[in-house]
Amino acid sequence: MPELDAAATAASHRLDELLVRVAGGDRQAFESVYQLASGRLFAICLQVLRDRGDAEEVLQEVFTAVWNKAAQFDRAKAAAMTWLSMLARNRSIDRLRAAPPRALDDLSVAEELPDVAPQPA
Numbered sequence: 001m002p003e004l005d006a007a008a009t010a011a012s013h014r015l016d017e018l019l020v021r022v023a024g025g026d027r028q029a030f031e032s033v034y035q036l037a038s039g040r041l042f043a044i045c046l047q048v049l050r051d052r053g054d055a056e057e058v059l060q061e062v063f064t065a066v067w068n069k070a071a072q073f074d075r076a077k078a079a080a081m082t083w084l085s086m087l088a089r090n091r092s093i094d095r096l097r098a099a100p101p102r103a104l105d106d107l108s109v110a111e112e113l114p115d116v117a118p119q120p121a
Contacts, residue, residue, distance in 0.1 A: 011036070012079050012080065012081065014036075015033065015037065015079075015080035016075045016080045018030075018032050018033045018036070019033060019066075019070050019073045019075075019083075020070075020073070022066065022067065023070035023071040023073065030063075030066070033084075034063060037081065037084050038063075040081070040085070041059055041062055041087075041088040042055060042059050044085055044088040044089055044092065045058045045059050045062070045088050045091075048092035048093060048096065049095060049096065054095055055092070057095075058088070058091045058092050058095050059088070061091050062087050062088045065091070066084065066087065
């Protein structure tokens, strides 16, 4: 499937170029990056967080970071999608770590659990 490999390579190079333009403050390039990458990045956030609302918030944080830190992208170190995916994954993990532990909403189910401890009889 050489056509698919060539198309994937072209898309990767395009995303690299767009991030360079975003670093220069190009809003249209930023919009293009969003259109090309947001679906995959949202999937990463959702996979890690398991909550749609949290995933949407983290995705917004990721694109804020992209706008502010695009100059840190170095295509010699990683492809643009790799860099973007790392941002999404790391922000999602940070959100998980910052969240308080989740408690059971309804503890009444504990009353229904059988007690397997030995009885006095």
